Amino acid sequence: MVKIVDISLDSSLKDTKCQTLADDVFMQLRTAIVKGDIASGSKINEPQLANSYGISRGPLREAIRRLEGCKLVEIRPNAGARVVSLNKSQVLEIYEIRESLEGLACRLAADRSTPESCTALRELLARQEQQMQSASWQQSYQHEGDVDFHYLIVRLSENQRLFELLCGELYYLLKLCRARTSAQPSRHERAFREHYQIVDAIEGKDGELAELLMRRHIANARSTLLSQHQPQNGDISQEQL
Amino acid sequence: MVKIVDISLDSSLKDTKCQTLADDVFMQLRTAIVKGDIASGSKINEPQLANSYGISRGPLREAIRRLEGCKLVEIRPNAGARVVSLNKSQVLEIYEIRESLEGLACRLAADRSTPESCTALRELLARQEQQMQSASWQQSYQHEGDVDFHYLIVRLSENQRLFELLCGELYYLLKLCRARTSAQPSRHERAFREHYQIVDAIEGKDGELAELLMRRHIANARSTLLSQHQPQNGDISQEQL
């Protein structure tokens, strides 16, 4: 697999120092949640988890409070924390927000585009195309490529708070959803074409068009996700109410 | 002062149960921060604060972690937490996000408007006008009215996550800014006219127009805020870096 230098933007999020146990276990738990290793709606048992990670309950509770800040768990007083379980309408709400914010990010990225940033985008597209042409491309890779594309756009917006909001909070929620629902392979080629159009608009410094295309791109993704019914999660979210 | 029934939407945020010390002190600290009782950029001393609130450091640390989730404090490992201090460009970033999200909220509110919601909006406008006509209207009241208007719009969008994002996170950051910078009185009449136009668009179920007007309304507020230089905060934020 081709590894382009620092287009993978995870570094800016992953290098949160593991100096403190609370932050360390926070990241481990976040990974476990978005990967689906901890089921949606499942209760978080403090003594059990603390024992599992070999730490005390103090740092663990702080980690859980940080997860609550990312909206990945819900805490009820004297009843503990549960991993969030999103039903279809809640995912729709997130997509509405995402459509608006990534449209903004895309417009800003277009307004502030430079030859260097466009080169980085083109390289990412090339990498994406290469993945699609390879016979044994797995869905996870495609998803990673898609995520990287959106990460890069948001970073090129040069709005730090927007970056934190999308890449530090909303994207983890979407990862959580994606880990539960199966991807629709037919959408990949279409998504690639849309990415290509978006980069063209950014390179042309056409902010309005870039925003429009990104919004439509996300609206398309939402429609695809909406058309397929997710059997397992909708019910679980009802149970916990 | 006239008190209309439950147009004040704070209840949905304030009634977070004070059953646990951590949540209680979290809300107290949040109020103290946004009101300016704790200075921007100032360090948070755990033993001192814990003693001040008469609690132990455990719950206090959890409260601080929740404040970090709201982006009201910044925590650095082994160095403690500091109240955020936003310079002008950071406030601008927030306004960009706000313009996008409240535009979305306004469009949704228009699409889903009912006679009842429009009545509530009209009552709020009447209250606002009454405040403006009264001779001794103070800036704080006007700000409260303005905040209530935006709260109501966001709630009428019926997007729960959007509500939490704006009213549970971003608005507190803006309150923090407003507490530091002096309001510009000349803008109030203009803001009221803009509110009126927005309600008209919502009542007419014209989502596109409502979104446009709200975006312009916030862009105007941003321009006003941008034109006045804030003397004290810009430097403080430099110090802490």
Place this chain on the structure above:
DNA sequence: TTTGGTAAAATTGTTGACAAATTAAGCCGT
């Protein structure tokens, strides 16, 4: 069998004490 209450177990909330790291103070040499 079901229902209700009671007691036991488990879990969450809270506390104070200890360890590690950072910051401040003091000292010495130049």
Place this chain on the structure above:
DNA sequence: ACGGCTTAATTTGTCAACAATTTTACCAAA
């Protein structure tokens, strides 16, 4: 007097034990 080092004090991070609440298990009565 100034800079750098050592040491002391403060502060943060972590832990284990205690208190309070909730959940579960159990038994008796209808």
